[in-house]
């Protein structure tokens with residue numbers, strides 16, 4: 001039987017993609033060098049003219065590109081199986097640049113309810129200044145999507161899984177409906193990673209990542225990325241060069257290095273989250289657990305059909321309201337109390353206290369954030385230690 005393979009598996013791509021071809025060749029360095037420059041020089045005026053007329057390749061200036069960043073873009077592009085990729089200085093920079101580039105003034109978008117707070121803020125406070133109208137639907141409400149699509153809609157934007165309730169959007173169904181109406185489908189796949197979910201293969205037109213999370217994976221760098229067709233990435237890249245949210249080359253190196261171990265880290269985070277979710281679900285002191293890998297999760301079947309792993313984040317509700325959840329968090333010994341997710345260290349937060357403290361209780365209720373909700377983002381520690389820690393915290397709180 002032939003062992004020749006046309007496409008490598010994700011774990012092989014994560015290590016090798018982008019690294020050999022086209023990377024900066026400095027002293028045959030095995031690792032991609034950090035090209036720490038803000039500009040690129042030309043040997044003579046003819047070379048400048050050759051560049052302008054497409055005969056001489058150059059990034060010209062740091063805001064238009066960088067070889068280290070380019071290598072990171074190639075790796076992410078390959079991992080998501082897309083045609084083009086643009087990486088930027090943060091996930092939010094990818095969100096804002098994408099929406100500004102693709103949604104025209106007076107346009108209309110559809111988003112889903114459970115959504116990263118700052119994305120929601122940009123959509124509800126900045127886009128209206130350009131006359132952009134937004135319809136917000138439940139991630140699984142196909143009838144609401146059909147109703148929204150009765151009017152022209154430029155773009156559908158949703159996380160999958162969502163933050164913090166880990167709802168899973170049925171990407172093929174959404175794509176079918178949106179594409180019938182000429183609507184672009186964008187999936188923020190930050191919580192899934194390209195290891196657990198290939199949003200483009202499922203029908204999305206663009207996939208977005210906060211590279212700060214699993215891609216970089218060490219809680220030490222901020223980055224964002226978008227992958228899709230050149231026709232969609234081109235205008236985003238052009239606006240990115242104007243808005244200027246470029247990733248520093250050193251940060252691009254950290255992102256690249258992080259991505260090499262993505263597959264291993266995600267497998268461990270998946271396993272840790274699955275073990276923790278099952279433990280919590282069987283614990284009498286826990287009121288409710290949200291994890292798409294659990295049969296009890298409303299979107300479990302959809303998740304099973306489109307994800308190969310269910311991610312590293314588990315959300316759950318504890319008795320005793322705001323205080324009960326705070327006491328539990330304060331009794332934990334392993335995870336750090338911090339926002340974010342996807343790094344090697346486990347992190348824990350109470351969304352009401354961390355991200356939604358500035359909102360009134362009424363507004364929190366409207367958004368659907370329960371005061372007793374805990375979001376636990378697994379790192380790559382040992383599941384037995386994490387569970388023992390959770391058990392002692394439940395006993396002490």
Ligand SMILES: Cc1ncc(COP(=O)(O)O)c(C=O)c1O
Nearest residue numbers: 090091092116159190210212223
């Ligand atoms: C799902 C999701 N998308 C986007 C972002 C924004 O990414 P960044 O923090 O890298 O700007 C976040 C940040 O938490 C997120 O959770």
